[in-house]
Amino acid sequence: MTEFTRSIVSTPRLDMNVWTSGPEDGLPLLLVHGNLSSGGFWKYLAAELPADVRVIAPDMRAFGRTEAKTVDATRGLGDMSDDVHGLLEVLGLGGRPVNSVGWSMGAGVLMQQLLENPGDLASMIFIAPLSPFGFGGTTDAKGTMAYSDGAGTGAGGANPEFVRRLLIKDDTEMVPLTSPRVMLRTYFGPERNAKNVDEDFLVEELLRVKISDQLYPGNSVPSMNWPLIAPGDKGVNNAMSPKYFDTSAIVDLPTKPPVTWIFGSDDQISSNRSMFDFGTLGMLGAVPGWPGPMVFPPQPMEDQMRFVLKEYAQRGGQVREVPLEGVGHGIPLAVPGRLAEEVVASLVR
Template identity: 35%
Template sequence: MSKINHLSGISSQFVEIGRLRMHLLRAGNKHNTPMLFLHGNTCTSTIWEEFMLQFSDEFYCIAPDLRGFGDTEKQIIDATRGIEDWLDDITALIKKLDLPPFHLVGHSLGGFICWGLIARHATDIETVTLISPGPPMGFGGIHGEQGKANNPDYSGSGGGIVVDAFADRLKAGDRSTDHPLYSPRNMMNRLFWKEGFHADREEDILTAMLQIHTGEKYYPGDYKQSKYWPGVAPGRYGPVNALSPKYNQALLNDFLNTEPKPPLLWVHGVDDHIISDTSFSDPGYQGKMSLREGWPGEAKYPPQPMTLQIEFSLAEYQSKGGKVFREHIKDCGHTPFIEKPTLTKQALSDHLQKNSSQ
């Protein structure tokens, strides 16, 4: 496999946290206020490198490879605990590094984990920035602003919704463009950002994508057969199962009732095709668009309204005393800090300036 060429100013480190050997990228002076960056699914810490460097003069920037990804030790994710394995890992990392109060930045899956980190580490967090986060209700098989299950077994969430052809190509380290839908490179360029955009570090980001830990108990994870459409229900292992609403039913309530409530910025690309009310990753929307056979219709299996669910969650957070700021960026997809770095940096910088106690 190709090696990632880290940018000048980025250093790589392995840390034993007691639970596993974790890989980190770092930038900046360790005596400055920490800023902790959490990456998204099918990616690693390397996606943050350019953005970290924009803050490294003032902050100590830290980006781990989450369990299941990158150069962090290959260990099973017990999906029946929802995001708890990730939370336990990050808690152990915070303790190992003896971090003072920090700023938290999460993207996609990393943003989803942030909902739980806020609940667990509210007193340690200065500010939170969620960039294209998964909604706190979880991903797949739910409807309505509060995320009610379409079916009792949460069919349409978990490892079974990942297309085998894509998972097989990840496992094989495929760097080609020979399949329009399932080549990892094509998938990245179609969904990570607005189609037509090309990242300067495409090769390194693709390498990071191919570093995901694969296998039945890893990515994409196992699954159960379901009598409900689309025929699969969550299994027990791996990151996609850990995102299932079945295993994260307390997450929204924990987030909303945390005290104190750190000030929160939500950054959203208007043209995001992953976290969206019309997400091409959602079985309900895939069915509506005739991309999955046998869809039972909107009444029985509607698309998941992800942005509506995030809006509901943030409005509830505000109603309970939390401060929430929103930055919706036009002509931008799922990864604003790469597609629109100047606008995203300005939004985050303003957020830090207004809300930091430092």
Template identity: 45%
Template sequence: MKVTTARLTHNVLTGPRDEGEPVLFVHGNVSSAAFWRDSLAALPQPYRPLAVDLRGFGDSDPAPVDATRGLRDFSDDLAELIEAMGLGPVHLVGWSMGGGIILQLLRDRPAMVRSLTLVNPVSPYGYSGTEGAEGLLTHADGTGSGAGAANPDFVARLAAGDLSDEAPTSPRVVFRSAYVAKPVADEDFYVASMLSTRVGEDNYPGDAVTSEAWPGVRPGTRGVLNALAPVHFRIDDLHTVDPKPPILWIRGADDVIVADGSPFDLAHLGQLGVVPGSPGTPAQPMVAQTRAALERYGDYREVVLADCGHSPHIEQPEEFRGHLVEHLQSRR
């Protein structure tokens, strides 16, 4: 269904019932609400499952992303959607970038949140460009992160709607090698969702800016990957939130997108010699950063699924759902 607010028209997927405690599922980067299809269908009573296409993804408006606000364009969209639909305090489930978005919503509007479930979330200190569990910036301007770090051939293939598996940078091969650890059913369905991503400087990946420091790129001011840069998105005071709803952190043990050494992090590629000229910049310890932030927060539980990659909800749906429902029930 379509829900229009002052900010944009949202596309919202619904589950098998339109009553009960609302559970709002938020997808990650280069995807859409379609990735939650099976989770919506299987969530039991008394819960009302909903999933929203973020701006610039799926069938929601391709509104531009102001990267200087970090992920707040997205989290403010969600807040307005929740208010427009009269959902009241909601259970939020966020995957990958969606995890960062619901953390931002919790930080800004904790009264709107009944519980939080983070699924392989981006670090609270953004994506790339930081060091150590405390998320220290490698460079004050965020060099090493942002839209310039995106693989240009992947971006071009995404824009062209490439369905092939002829190159390692095709969306299909990226899905197979990074989104999941093992083959899953309905691959075509998920690749089509990836291809719904709006490509450009205002959306994915954003405007690329060069830097004199290695690896030669720094964040711009527009688009998704710049919004994820640590100079724009950083939540280092999550522990000050009041009230503090419980947080479930569930992740796949074999995730390569959000990891303490991710091949999508230029610093890690520099350590491996794939990107030449590295001065020794350490990889971002993404998992360690999330754990450190949640330990300061207090009320959280971490669940690690073996033989699982970046997408527990489609790789191990029954295990994922079991942990999620247990978490939701803790707030009844």
């Protein structure tokens, strides 16, 4: 098995913890993790990749062992995409497009990186991706916002007790609804591959998230609109609000790296019925006062991704869809071998 190791890399923006495997002169492959995880979550995919691939898997700001610096949510995921750009330059890869894989929030980082640093990426794989129109609060495939202030999105949607348990690093299974360990296992874990994955390692990495109004989940403000909270201007979850995050302009880029979209049929996070979306929760009666499907429906995340990628292809981009039946959000943990096959098939050499 290829060794998966970590080291601190100092960039002009911040000190980043970076997990790597493969030869230093190998084919670079950038892996960008999702929310509530770290670069360490890629270890199982890294073990399945060819020996000549050089994996570069940074911990994003607010996560893992990377230096904790404020996330300016008004830039969407721009802080994170710029962090990745700075890392590639320090590693001597500036101006040399690299293959890339982004999982969930990480796919959003790659979309924003494509907009702001288009020369960085040779190919992109989006795994269970964040919608190009952000997370929550949009009503149709074109990303129309339910409310202009982004009510029902961002940091205010994080369960306060769950956040408290992250802060004190409580990984017990008591009160499963707010247990970080149970949340991982239920929503973005290894599923039927659990026997081949070290859950304690994953939970330890998850609990390294930095809890504050500047980092995770961020700050929130009151709203006159349902559910009476709106995103503030700092923090990870606010950076994914449609108030600030919209990368649909990737369709306008003159140069379009090929995109592979991989998604699971049982995804409970990035889907048309996300269990973390106020539209879904309101519809199920879990949040009182829901104004109904005409005002605040479940966000059609898959429809939005398909809408943007269809336009991307019509304007000259190459797009491939890979649906995985019976798989949830935790694709890199649940089916790392299957994922490795798709990564290899997408590599630009």
